[in-house]
Amino acid sequence: MSSTTVEELNEPTRSAGSDTAGPKRLGLALLVICAAQLMIVLDGTIVNIALPHIERDLGFSQANLQWVITIYTLAFGGVLLLGGRLGDLYGRRRMFVWGVVLFTVSSLAAGIAQNEQTMLVARAVQGLGGALAAPNALALITTTFPAGKERNKAMGVFAAMSGAGAAIGLILGGALTEIDWRWNFFINLPIGLVVAVLGQRILTESEDGQGSLDVPGAITSIAGLSSLVYGLTHAASTSWGDATTVGFLVAGVVLLAAFVVIETRVSHPLLPMRIPGDRTRGTSNFVMLVVGAGMFAMFYFLGIYIQTILGYSALKTGLAFLPFSVGIVVAAQVASLLVSRVDPRWISGPGAAFAAVGMWGFTHLTPQSTYTADLLPWIVVLAFGLGLIFVPMTLTAVHAVDHEDSSSASAVLNTMQQVGGALGLATLSTIFVNNVADRVAQLTASAPTGGAAPTREQAAAAARAIQAEAFTYGAGRAYLVAAIMIAVAGVITVAFLTVKHDELANDVAAPAHMG
Template sequence: MSSTRVDEVNEPTGEFTSHDAPPKRLGLALVIICAAQLMIVLDGTIVNIALPHLQVDLGFSQANLQWVITIYTLAFGGVLLLGGRLGDLYGRRRMFVWGVALFTASSLAAGLAQSESVMLIARAVQGLGGALAAPNALALITTTFPAGKERNRAMGVFAAMSGAGAAIGLILGGILTEIDWRWNFFINLPIGLVVAFAAQRVLTESEDGRGSLDVPGAITSIAGLSSLVYGLTHAASSSWSDPTTVTYLAVGAVLLLAFVVIETRTKHPLLPMRILTDRTRGTSYFVMLIVGAAMFAMFYFLGIYIQTILGYSALKTGLAFLPFSFGIVIAAQVASQAISRMDPRWISGTGAGFATLGMWGFSHLEPDSTYVANLLPWIVVLAFGLGLIFVPLTLTAVHAVAHEDSSVASAVLNTMQQVGGTLGLATLSTIFVNNLNDKVAELTAKMPTGGPAPTAEQMAAAKKAISAEAFTYGASHAYVVAAIMIAIGGLITLVFLNVKHRELAHDGAEPVHIG
């Protein structure tokens, strides 16, 4: 059934006919799903550009400002598994629409916020909405599009939106902040309303799953993931040895261990262990975690470099990432075409090679580097590599998943990307800060002593030069480690990802009726 074309199946058997599900309906379904995914993904970076303006208008202290990002991350990362399971149990379209509606309403509240508390509550609800919508969006692609070319093409577009969303967020953030920071939230309103309205008319609801909600599993997973994400976030802003960091990481680890024990003993687990024990899916999840860690940190360090070293404005910084978006979209389409003829390991392995080279290229940036000569080529190489990685791994991450587990399997993939990004930023920030401090101490010790006292202008120029050189020195070490991480991910893919492209063309997941 899964390999049957959409226009060859009969309605009396609960399957498709050419009249009921013409290709344009599949195209419309893909637009709806990917629009929601793009809205959720770009929110991770679009708000970063607006933070300085938001801080002034709402009176955030520097210490509390980070919570605008952190509280969204906690809610999103902590509830993803539950959001996926709710879709499997109570309907994927229903949870998808509810998630988009929550995200849209809270975006309006954030845009209208006049105080810290309202903004933080709105951001938390945004995270909850994203956690409901994101895993069910991927599951809807898996269960809507027939295995083979249709699903490969859809996954290519979906992966491109997921990968390019962060860069598009930087671009939109720069443009909208020039108008008013509140438009970084208001931009979600027309998208969310159209998606929520159209989804109910184009996408068909899945049948309710069997079993009941695993409440103990839900509590321990939310608490454990939230504690882990917060511990990693705190490590990025302080240190790994900080008592708060250690406490939250330890509590998170204990709770997640308890979660695993609960899942192995309950009749209807939130996360069936069969999803993780499959070699193909396990490899895909782990590699996505590693690659997500490297990519998230790349955006962080590169964004600072472009603004502080190259001196670009917020808008110009966003536009500087435009080639990244184009590169990843083009590569995703190349991968979606190649996957019908090549095994996933070779496509992802090749992509990891390109991405490793691109990340290594960033390690050679200097304070006097230029965008066109020293930055742009590596942005294009990295983007092309990541596009080749994301499409095959997104397909293999949900390969051969039972129909009733589609959403929670997608949720695991989203969780790996979220935790990976947070882990990458925490780890590479530590490497960056340690090397930056060492370089500052070295350069400060070399400053000439004696003679006439330098003028204020000379001191300012010297400090600026030291800061720029120390930043690029620290970031270069972080990029080298990120390149090694991607290379390791590529090797793991080549060795352990043994699924064949013919198997993806005859996946067991059943497409559902559209319209």
């Protein structure tokens, strides 16, 4: 965040009906909220690079190692809707701070873990803490900052942190793993403690909401989302036809269908259907699901490509994604300035076009490609496009939401991103695996036969060359599908996101009260 932005946001504003304006230093409030969001988002990728070290030190089996990632994803994605509703009912600042505290304490537990059981429990609790904090962080942005210029700038910074968090996680993961993998968790302690203390002192508390907690809705949403996310994650490592995959996907769909029925009949639903049912919000959430699907899969395949094909170290791999983070931050600031003058669809639509072109650029990667000439330009184009998408989509996803629904609307957006990431990885991994197998068979069949038998070294080198060629071919097909997905999201944005920029400027939530 630039110093200019902080200074402008530091000017106090005055809420209607109160003698104070909420936080007197809006810039500091924004730093607190975005620090928490960054900490939560980057945790989805920061641990990836440390997995081999965790496997060795804690005695994980290869089969159980993936649970270090999966159990966090399940807890986070499954509980987001409940976390948002708890904020609406019992106070957004309260749930935000408690979520950060829970996340921080569990980070300490993960960092000192001596066996796989402790690690997995700690990771699950981290996910729960993130599910409490994340939706209420975005809701605090919408209820703390007045609509218009101030909120647009705040959303620009928040969206940049959300979008760049995965890349920053890879950079930090590489650097901290070089020291000790446990620092991937310990890094959260000072950040979490400062955020919790300042959040309690600076952020504005909302009034307790009306109604009671929808327990049947909570149970079916948690079970349904967790089952769906697990089924998608399992499909990525096995196949769509695997019995476990099918069973969890079917169970997830049935439970979520039951959840929708429950929400239409209870007096105080966990997720009021007016939130996703609105055309603007529905379009925004769908687009973020599709874009999230492409982005998370991109990180997965590019991370492998950079390490195995280009031969980069863990630290160098993380640094290779630095331009991605910078590109999103720059584009998010551009979008936050444009959104008060240009309708959202004319920012996100071209952004999707940029992102699709960037993703298409990766389809040309080969084992002989270089980072500077063949990879870096497309990373920059993709990042710039995504930055233009995230800010308008984040604003429109919570457009015209009643004050009492702010956290729930934010939770829907977070949930779409989580489900999108799992869906994208599962779908594009299947495309990747099938194309790799076909390419290996094709290259093996076309290999020259006869003549002198190759030496062991020559045979090994030939096998590595085939695998490298097959990997880039399979990943290229996955990138192509991801590019098409993002392009379609852009068309949907232009066609259906008809909200005007002046409507966003007048999108004023009911004032929060000081705690």
